[in-house]
Amino acid sequence: MADTKQIDQIESPGPSRNRRIADAIKRNRARATVLGVLAVLFLAAMAGIEADQWFGTIMKALAAGSVIFLVASGFQLIFGLMDVLNLAHGELFMLGAYVGWTVYTRFDTFLDVLVPMLLVAAPFALLPLWRRLGARVAALARWARSAAWGLIVLGGGLMLLSITKFPLVIWNAEDFAKTPANYSVQIDLGTLVPLPEDVFGWPMAVAIVVLLAGASALALGLSSLRKHAGAVPPLGRWNLIGAAGLIVASVALHLVRGPLNDWVFGMSTTWRFFIALIVASLLGAGLGALIEVVLIRPLYDRPIYTLMVTLGVGFVIIETVKELWGSSNFTMARPAAFNGSGEGCPAEGIGGFFSGCSTLVVFGSRLRVYNEGFVVVIGILVLIGVSLLLKRTRIGMTIRAGVQDPEMVEALGINVRRVFTMVFALGAGLAAFGGVLAAPSIGLYTEMGALFLLTAIVALAIGGLTSFPGVAAGALLIGLLQQIIIRFGQTGIHIPFVAEPFKPSPTLVPAASIILMIVILLVLPAGLFGRGER
Amino acid sequence: MSLLDLHDVHTFIGKFHILEGVSVEVPQGSVVALLGRNGAGKTTTLKTILGLTPASSGRVVFDGDDIVEMRSFDIAAMGIGYVPEHRAIFADLSVEENLRIAERRKGDLERREELIFGLFPDLKRLIGLPGTSLSGGQQQMLAVARALVPENRLLLIDEPSEGLAPVLIEQMIEAIARLSDTTTVLLVEQNFLVASRLGTTYVIIEEGRSVKTGDMTDLVDDDETIQRYLGV
16 A cells, blocks of 8 residues: 555655645644644743743743753653663662762762772673573573572672672761761761771782672573573673773772872862763663663563563662662752852853852843753753764664664664663663752752652653654743742732732642643644654 | 575474475575565565574575574674565665665765666665655665665565566666676565566475475476466
8 A cells, every 4th residue: 555655656746745745734733833822821921920030930941941851861762762661760860869979079989889899890791701601501401590599699699798898988878877967067077987998807809809709600690590592692802801901990999099089089079070970971871771781671572561670670779879878868069160159249140150150140030050051051962962963973873773673773784782772871871960960959869760750751741752852842841831830939820800819839830740741742642742643 | 605505494483383494595696586475484584594583493504604593683794685575764764874874884885886876876866865755666776775785795685576666666677687797686576577587596485395496497487386386
């Protein structure tokens, strides 16, 4: 059927082109109407707000939309490209914030955690070797499964045992959950006392060897669990270089950590903030890749299972964060460049930023440079960057093709699984990046992930699940709605025949966003910019 | 020596036994036509070569290497181009991107530009359009052109004439005939008139088994075989 239609088109292009244009108009009529109604509503709301508050309201809406967008963008990439609803996405956002906070405020602790982490990763770089040996273990038939589980338990035990033997600058979760306030004060004063090194008297070399042995046993055990290994790629030069590199990097970091810490703590907090952004994004991306390879990949045919697994991963992340960081909430100081105050602050006009003010008065509205300036700029940069990545680069091209027809992409000689892993890593990395970026303006709490993911999903549904720019539109709309409601909460709306003005409370925001979503979806089932029905 | 050699290949899709012993020999420089009725297992044979539906037993030897256990993308990267049954043009990609994605090394497209646009001059004009705005015939040309972007040693072409108007079929036959001067081709074709004009040898597949093979010139005169295996 489709073919005959296409042949029609070459023979008589005229009428069918007209028909296509007519179709496009009909399809877009509903969208144009909705956008028109939204514009009218927006103007009506603005008419109710004093003119000197316009700029502030719009910038605050952009700021709120920007944070929502940073959460929603990674989620949309993973869903739009791979059809996986990653319910752990909000928790990756939250974890990013906590990791970023740690790198930002306690770089020494981060470095001490990084040393054993790199050592654990080293044996996994030799995966082909473990899979080969694992096939031997699997050949033991009767013993295979218990042997594999034995190795996993043994490996896990050795790792737990040796990790506690690594020196760790103050990391007493219990203490610090009891008195988070004290902890913050101590950080500021720099009076935290490091735990004495080598508490249990293990020489560093022994701890390293035991940890490596444990991680190797774990890797071998996991490899032997796989039922049919298929073709195992040979152990290449890069595997060996990778493993050796990780071990060397780990030991080197341990040896230079003193001077390195001094150097980082001597930096301006602005630089430390950028380090935190990069480190948290990379860790988030790595964790995303790990989740995809280990948990999602075997379940692509079973979407409900991926839903359950990612939900579970989210809970695991929440509990792990509570355990490691204590269940307390933190605040993160704004980096120095955005935290200035002094004479003449808040300054008048945008130029005030350069005289070191953290708060400016622009067009009559008080704006914070970090919240309403930096976050918005970064949000726009991420939108442009990811769009360019998808549109203009070879990897983006491969992603777009792989989404539509993974089999054909494989048949062209491209490892499509690796592409999907990269998409997952990119989405998770964006989540973690967003977490660090948002932390100075919204603070850190373990529920922040679930809260923002929910808002992000509403924004996604409004903008259209299949469209990346649609995500930005949806996020902006939610941000506007939120700010307009807050603004009217202060001034009140005069309703005819009612004496008292109606003052919506900010708690109405979630309900209002959901009502907006329902109305838009009733008219445009694919959202504002979505294509087709899903 | 054969470029590609399938020996007693069995393939399951899910629990269905689709190929129950297929042996095909593709000599270097030949055009081998896989013939047979709908559902005989011709397309599955091509997919099994590429590892998209991996063989459960048997040997698939390409250029001296057994490729049965290899991963699809590694097999393809050895120099096998694939033109699938329904063209599989990437809808979100432009015509140029559809070609560009097949590059194995940067600049493949530029190196092969002359050959590709020599065979399909129409594509040059369409290069900036989105993949799906093409007509059926243009999509088919693009699918063949895509397989020509890297220097493949073997082309697997599935139903190139399907759904095309007679004029376009003629153009397609000409193009495949010209490219078969330099490349070995394994062709699946329902339309016997097309297959007989392109093929040097044939393999008939029936119910998942290769049942008859020989020179195409002999088959053309063998009405009985044609009636028995290919007649409706």
